[in-house]
Amino acid sequence: MALATFKGGIHPPDKKELSKGKEITPARSPKRVVIPLSQHIGAPCKLAVSIGQEVKRGEVVGTPEGFVSSPVHSSVSGKVVAIADFPVATGRLVPSVVIENSGTDEWTALKDNSDYMNLSPDELKTKVKDAGIVGMGGAAFPAHVKLSPPKEKPIDVVIINGAECEPYLTADYRLMIERPKDIIEGLKVLMKIIGVNKGFIGIENNKPDAIEIMKNAVSGEQNIQVCALEVKYPQGAEKMLIKACADREVPPRALPMDVGVVVQNIGTAIAVYEAARYGKPLVERVVTVTGEGIKEPRNLLVKIGTLVSELIEDCGGYSSEAAKVISGGPMMGFAVYSTETPVTKGTSGVLVLPESEAFHLDEFGPCIRCGRCIDACPMGLIPSMLSVYSEKGFYEDAKAYNLFDCFECGSCTFVCPSKRPIVQFVRLAKTMVKP
Amino acid sequence: MEKLKKDHQLTLSVSPHVRSEETTSRIMWSVSASLLPATVMGAYFFGPKAVLNVALCIIASILSEFLYQKGTDRKITVNDGSAFLTGLLLGLNLPPTVPFYIPIVGSVVAVVITKQLFGGLGYNVFNPALIGRAFLLISFPKLMTIWAEPTAAFIKLDAKTTATPLGILKEEGVAKLLEMFGDNSNLYLQLLSGHRAGSIGETSAIALLLGAAFLFYRGYITWHIPVSFLGTAGLMAWAFGAKGAFFAGDPIVHLLSGGMLLGAFFMATDYVTCPSVKAGQILFGAGCGFLTMLIRLKGGYPEGVMFAILIMNCFSPLIDRGFKTKVFGAKKEVKK
Numbered sequence: 001m002a003l004a005t006f007k008g009g010i011h012p013p014d015k016k017e018l019s020k021g022k023e024i025t026p027a028r029s030p031k032r033v034v035i036p037l038s039q040h041i042g043a044p045c046k047l048a049v050s051i052g053q054e055v056k057r058g059e060v061v062g063t064p065e066g067f068v069s070s071p072v073h074s075s076v077s078g079k080v081v082a083i084a085d086f087p088v089a090t091g092r093l094v095p096s097v098v099i100e101n102s103g104t105d106e107w108t109a110l111k112d113n114s115d116y117m118n119l120s121p122d123e124l125k126t127k128v129k130d131a132g133i134v135g136m137g138g139a140a141f142p143a144h145v146k147l148s149p150p151k152e153k154p155i156d157v158v159i160i161n162g163a164e165c166e167p168y169l170t171a172d173y174r175l176m177i178e179r180p181k182d183i184i185e186g187l188k189v190l191m192k193i194i195g196v197n198k199g200f201i202g203i204e205n206n207k208p209d210a211i212e213i214m215k216n217a218v219s220g221e222q223n224i225q226v227c228a229l230e231v232k233y234p235q236g237a238e239k240m241l242i243k244a245c246a247d248r249e250v251p252p253r254a255l256p257m258d259v260g261v262v263v264q265n266i267g268t269a270i271a272v273y274e275a276a277r278y279g280k281p282l283v284e285r286v287v288t289v290t291g292e293g294i295k296e297p298r299n300l301l302v303k304i305g306t307l308v309s310e311l312i313e314d315c316g317g318y319s320s321e322a323a324k325v326i327s328g329g330p331m332m333g334f335a336v337y338s339t340e341t342p343v344t345k346g347t348s349g350v351l352v353l354p355e356s357e358a359f360h361l362d363e364f365g366p367c368i369r370c371g372r373c374i375d376a377c378p379m380g381l382i383p384s385m386l387s388v389y390s391e392k393g394f395y396e397d398a399k400a401y402n403l404f405d406c407f408e409c410g411s412c413t414f415v416c417p418s419k420r421p422i423v424q425f426v427r428l429a430k431t432m433v434k435p
Numbered sequence: 436m437e438k439l440k441k442d443h444q445l446t447l448s449v450s451p452h453v454r455s456e457e458t459t460s461r462i463m464w465s466v467s468a469s470l471l472p473a474t475v476m477g478a479y480f481f482g483p484k485a486v487l488n489v490a491l492c493i494i495a496s497i498l499s500e501f502l503y504q505k506g507t508d509r510k511i512t513v514n515d516g517s518a519f520l521t522g523l524l525l526g527l528n529l530p531p532t533v534p535f536y537i538p539i540v541g542s543v544v545a546v547v548i549t550k551q552l553f554g555g556l557g558y559n560v561f562n563p564a565l566i567g568r569a570f571l572l573i574s575f576p577k578l579m580t581i582w583a584e585p586t587a588a589f590i591k592l593d594a595k596t597t598a599t600p601l602g603i604l605k606e607e608g609v610a611k612l613l614e615m616f617g618d619n620s621n622l623y624l625q626l627l628s629g630h631r632a633g634s635i636g637e638t639s640a641i642a643l644l645l646g647a648a649f650l651f652y653r654g655y656i657t658w659h660i661p662v663s664f665l666g667t668a669g670l671m672a673w674a675f676g677a678k679g680a681f682f683a684g685d686p687i688v689h690l691l692s693g694g695m696l697l698g699a700f701f702m703a704t705d706y707v708t709c710p711s712v713k714a715g716q717i718l719f720g721a722g723c724g725f726l727t728m729l730i731r732l733k734g735g736y737p738e739g740v741m742f743a744i745l746i747m748n749c750f751s752p753l754i755d756r757g758f759k760t761k762v763f764g765a766k767k768e769v770k771k
Contacts, residue, residue, distance in 0.1 A: 006763075012453055167453065239763060249764040324446040330453045338442045357453065358446050365459050365515070366557035371711035372457070379763040384711060402762050410451030417457040418557075424449045 003205055004244040005230035008378040010411045012167050012233055012331065014206060019290040019297040020170045024178055026301045027287075028314050031101055033075050033305030034086050034342040035061055036094040040134040041141045042068035049097060053080045058108040058281045061097045070142040071132040074099055075283035075303035077106040087341050089327035089334045096342065099305070116276045121193045124276050128193070131275035132282045132345070136267035137161060137236070138328055140346035143268060147193050149257045155194045156260045159245050160187050160269050162203040162210065163229055163236030166329025169349045171286040172266035174299045176203065176210040179270060180217035186269030187224060189276045194262060199224040200245040206231040233331060234409040238263050240378050252405045267348075282345055289315045293322030293352030302343050308350050309339035321354030331410045365418035373412035373422060379405050383412035383422045390425035395432040404435045459556075462655060463516030467523055469649045470701065472642035474527065476628075477635035480585035481531035485635045488538050489526030495542035496522030503551045517556050521545050524564035524702065527636025528694065528741070529571075531583045532596075537575060541567035561748045562708045565741050572741075582632035599632045600692045605737040608678070609685065626691035637697045647700040656704045659716040660723075664699040665690055667724025675732055689731065698723070698740035708748045715751075715758035722747045 038044035045062025049055060055074040062072040074097075082098040116124070129144035149155050160183065164172040176183065187199050201218070203211050205228045218224040227245045229235050239250045241263060248259040256263055264272070267285055274280040283304050290297035295316030302311065308325065312318065326333040327347055343350075373383035381402050389398035403426065412422045478486045500518040504511050513519075525541050545567030553559045572579045582602070584595045600622075603612045616622035625631050629639025637643075650656045669686035676684015689695065694702075703709060703723050710719050723743045730739025 010455075012455075243763075251764040251766070252762050254764070324448070324452065326452055331451045333450060333452065335445070335447045335449075335452065337445065337447050339445075340442070351452075353452060358448075365512075366555060368459055368462075368557045368706050369709075369711045370462070370706040371713075374711055374760060375713075377760075380760045380765075381762065382712070382760060401759075405762055408450075413451050414453065415455050415457065417455075417459045417462055419454060419458070421449060423451065427449075 003230040004202075004227055004247075005232055005235065006240040006243045006378055008376055008380070008411065009232035009234065009240070010376050010414050011231070012414060014231070015168045015290075016170050016173070016206070018168065018292070019288050019299055020173055022170075022174070022298045024174045024286055024299045024301050027303070027306060027311060029076070029101060029103060029105070030303060030306045030310050032078075032081065033099050033101065033303055034096045034307060035072055035074065035099065035305040036086060036088050036096040036342060036344055037062040037072060038094050039072060039088075039140060039304075039344040039346065040070045041139060042066070042070070042145075044095070045069065045072050047083065047095070047097070049080050051080055051083060054078070055080060055099060056106050056108045058110070058283055060281075061099075068142060068145050070134050070144075071130065071281075072304075073132055073281040073283050075305050076101040077104050078102040087336070087338055088344060089336060089341060089347065091334065091337060110278045110280055112278055114277065117188065117192065119276070121195060124189055125193045127275045127279060128272055131271065131280065133268060133271045133275060134282070134345050135265055136271065136285055136345060136348065137265035138332065138346050138348055140344070143264065143272065146257070146262050146264070147190070149194070149262070153257045154260060155257060155262055156196050157198045157200065157246050157262070158187060158190050158194065158196055159241060159261060159263045160199070160201040161236055161238075161241055161263055161265045162201055162207075162214070163241055164207070164266075165204060165233045165236040166331055166333075166348070167233075168290050168351050169288045169329050170290070171288045171299055171348055173207050173210055175266050175270060175286060176207070176214055180213050182273045183214070183266055183269045184217050184221065184224065185277075186271070186273035188221075189272050190262070190264060190269065191223070197223045200227050201225070202227045202229050202235075202241050202245045204229050204231045204235055233411060234378055237378060237407065237409055239407075252402070285343070285345065285347070287311065287343055287347055288349040288351075290349060291326075291352040292354045292357060293319055293324070295319050302347075304345060305342045307339065308336065308341050308343065311343070311350050312339060312352065318352060319354070321356065322352050323355040324353045324358035326351040326353065331414070332408065364420045367420060368418060370417060372415040372417065376411040376415045378409060378411060379407065381406055383426070386429065387412075387420050387422040387425040390429040395429045398426075398429040399433045403429050403433070459517075460515040463520050465653060465655060466650065466701070467516060467520045469646035469655075470523055470527065470636065472645045473636040473639060473697070474523070476639035476642040477527060477531070480629055480638060481583055481635055484583075485531040487535075488529055488531065488533060489523065489635060491535060491538035492526035492529070492542050493519055493522035495539045496525070496546045499543045499546045500551065503547050509555070512556065515556065518546055521550070521563045521567075525567045527697065528564060528568045528634050530579060530581055531635050532581060533575075533578050537571055537578060540574075541571045544570045557707055559707055560752075561745055562702055562705050565702060565745050568741055569745060584632060585630050585638070597632045599737065600626070600688070601731065601737040604688070604692075605731070609688075612688070623687060623691065626688070631692070633692070634694060634697075637694045640691045640696055643696040643700060647696070650700065650704075656700065657713065657716075659713050660704050660709060660720040661699045663717045663720030664703055664724045664727075665695070667721040668695065668728050669724075671725065671728035671732070675728070689728070693731070693738040694740040695727065698727070698744055702740075703744050703747070708751055710751050710754040710758065712755060712758045712760055715754040718758070719747050719751065719754055722750065
C-alpha cells in the first residue's frame with residue numbers, strides 16, 4: 001500500500017541513528033536559567049517578578065499581553081538575579097529573567113486531578129492557556145489560540161504531528177516510544193476542548209517501532225487513527241501533514257482551521273496532558289542534542305532556560321571537528337552565534353555539525369534552470385524564478401510568483417546544484433514587498 | 436575536551452544547513468561522460484580527423500570562455516564543465532572532415548556570442564552548440580554538407596564522400612535508400628550501429644541510447660522532452676512520411692537518422708534553454724518534433740533538428756510563463 005504523503009519534497013540523509021537509541025534522561029540541573037519573556041509567536045510577556053524575588057518552580061515570571069500570547073514560568077526554584085537581554089535562537093535579543101537555581105526543585109502547588117476528562121472544554125482550555133503551552137515543534141504558536149477557532153470555522157479533525165521530518169532530531173520519536181499513553185491522553189484532551197471526534201497521529205515510516213507502539217496505544221480508541229507517512233521532508237510541515245493524514249489541502253495563505261483541522265506536535269500533546277491533569281506549566285521539554293560535532297548525542301529532558309552551552313557540556317562537549325551549532329534541525333534551524341542562548345519552548349534540538357557537514361555559504365553559481373527546486377517544492381512554487389528575481393532586485397515580480405506562499409522549508413536550497421541560497425533570497429524579497 | 440570551540444569560532448550561516456551533493460559541474464561532466472559512447476563510435480567510423488575536430492571544438496570552447504572571462508575581468512568558470520560540454524556537443528554535430536578552422540569559428544560563436552554575451556551560463560536563450568552549428572551551416576554551406584563515408588576513414592585520410600540517409604531520402608526517395616542498404620532490416624541495423632554518413636556523434640543510435648539511459652538513471656533528464664519530441668516526430672513521419680499516401684511513412688528511419696536522437700536526448704534537454712516546468716516541457720518537445728519533421732518533409736534542408744530546437748528555444752521563456760505549477764491548495768492556476 002502506498003503511504004500517505006504530498007507532492008514534492010526531498011530525501012536528505014536522516015542521521016537519526018546518532019540519537020534514536022538514547023532514552024530520554026534529565027539534563028543536569030543548571031546553576032541558573034535564562035527565561036526569555038517572549039518564547040512564542042505573538043505579544044511578549046509583561047515582567048511579573050523583580051530582582052531578588054524568590055520563585056518556585058512553575059511560578060509565573062511573565063504574564064501574557066493580549067490573546068495571542070502565552071505566560072512564561074520559572075523552570076527552577078530559586079532567586080531572580082537579573083533581568084537582561086539575551087539572544088534567542090534567531091539571534092534576536094529578548095528581555096529575559098535570570099534565575100539562580102537553588103537546586104531544590106520546589107514546585108508551586110500541583111494537584112493531581114485524575115478526573116480531568118470530566119472538566120468542561122473551557123476549563124481544560126484555560127488550563128492549557130495558563131500552562132503557557134505553545135507549539136513545541138519550533139514555531140511556538142500559542143496552543144490555546146489554535147484551540148479557539150472562530151465560530152464560522154468549525155473544526156472536525158485534530159492531528160498530532162509525529163512526523164519529525166527534520167534530519168537528526170529524535171525528541172518526538174523518543175516520546176512516542178516512551179510515553180505513548182500520555183500522547184493519546186493529550187490528544188483526547190485536545191479533541192475534547194475543540195469538540196471533535198476524529199484524531200490522527202501522523203508518523204513517518206522511518207520510525208516503524210514508534211508506529212507500532214502508537215498503534216497499540218490507540219487500539220481501544222475508536223476515534224483515533226495512526227497514519228504511517230512516507231519518509232520525505234517536509235512531511236511534518238503543517239499543510240503537508242494535513243494533506244497526507246486527512247487528504248485536505250489548506251488553500252494558499254489560509255490556516256489549517258480553514259479546512260477544519262488543528263495540528264499539534266507530539267511534545268505539545270504531552271504538555272497538554274500534564275497541564276490538564278496536574279496543572280503543570282510548560283517548564284521543561286525534550287531536546288535532542290546531536291550531530292557529528294558532539295561527543296555523546298542524547299535526548300535530554302531540559303528545563304526551559306537552560307543554556308545551550310550547558311547541554312553541550314552535558315553531552316560530553318564538542319568533538320574535535322565541531323564547527324556549527326544549530327538550534328533546531330538542519331533544514332529549518334538557526335545557527336547560533338552564541339551558545340549562551342537559552343533553550344526555549346520551541347527548541348526541539350541542539351545540533352552540532354562538524355566542518356565536513358556544515359555547509360559554508362561562500363560561493364554560489366547562476367541558476368541553470370534545471371528545475372530540481374520546482375520538483376522539490378512542496379508548495380508547488382517555482383523557487384528558481386523567486387531566487388533570480390530576488391537576486392536582481394525585482395521583488396514585485398517575485399511576489400507575482402507566489403513569494404508569500406513559501407514557508408521556507410529549504411527543500412529547494414537543499415537540491416540546488418548551483419548551491420544558490422534560494423530560501424535566503426526568498427526571505428530578502430519578503431522583507432522588500434508587502435504581502 | 437580537546438580543542439573546545441569558542442563561540443566566535445562557530446560557523447554562522449542561514450538555513451538549510453545541509454545540501455545535496457549535486458553540483459552544476461558534476462552535472463556537466465556527467466552529461467559529457469554520457470556522450471562518450473557516441474564519441475567513441477564517431478571515432479571508430481570516421482577516424483582521426485573526426486577525433487581531431489571534436490578535440491578542436493572542446494579546446495576552442497574552453498579557451499574562448501577563458502579568454503572572454505579573463506578579458507572582461509569576470510570570474511573564470513571553465514572548470515564547471517559547461518564549456519567542455521558545449522565544445523563536445525558542437526564537435527559531435529559537425530561533419531567528420533571539416534577543415535580545422537570550422538571547429539574554431541563554431542566554438543567562438545557558441546561560447547562567446549551565444550553564451551557569454553547573453554550573460555554566461557544560465558542566461559543564454561539559445562543552445563550554444565546549436566547556434567555554433569547553425570552559424571557554420573549558413574556561413575560555410577558547402578563545407579558543412581560534405582559527408583564522409585564511414586569506416587574507410589580509419590585507413591586512408593582522404594575518405595570518399597557520400598550522402599546522408601536523410602539526404603538520399605530527400606533527393607531520391609525511400610526506394611533509393613533501400614537499394615543502397617539492401618533491405619529494411621539491414622537499413623535499421625546500420626542506423627542502429629551508426630554505420631552511415633552523418634555528423635560525427637549522431638550516427639550510432641545504440642551509443643546515443645546508452646548515454647541517454649545513463650542520464651535517465653542519474654535523473655539528469657526526464658522523459659518529458661525526449662518522449663514528446665520523438666513521439667511527435669514519429670507520428671508525423673508515419674502520417675506524412677510517404678509520398679502520395681497518408682499513414683504509410685516509416686517513422687523508424689526518421690527517428691534513427693539525422694540528429695534526431697542526439698537532439699532529443701542531449702540538445703533539447705539542455706536545462707538552460709528548455710522550459711523548466713514539466714508540463715511546458717511536453718509542449719516544447721512536441722514543438723521540436725513537429726518542426727523537425729516539417730523541415731525534413733517540406734523544407735529546403737534534409738535535416739531539421741537543429742533549427743527546430745533553436746526555434747523552440749525562443750519559446751521557452753514564453754512557455755514557462757504559460758505553464759506555471761499549481762500552487763499547493765490553490766483551486767486552479769492563479770491568474771495574475
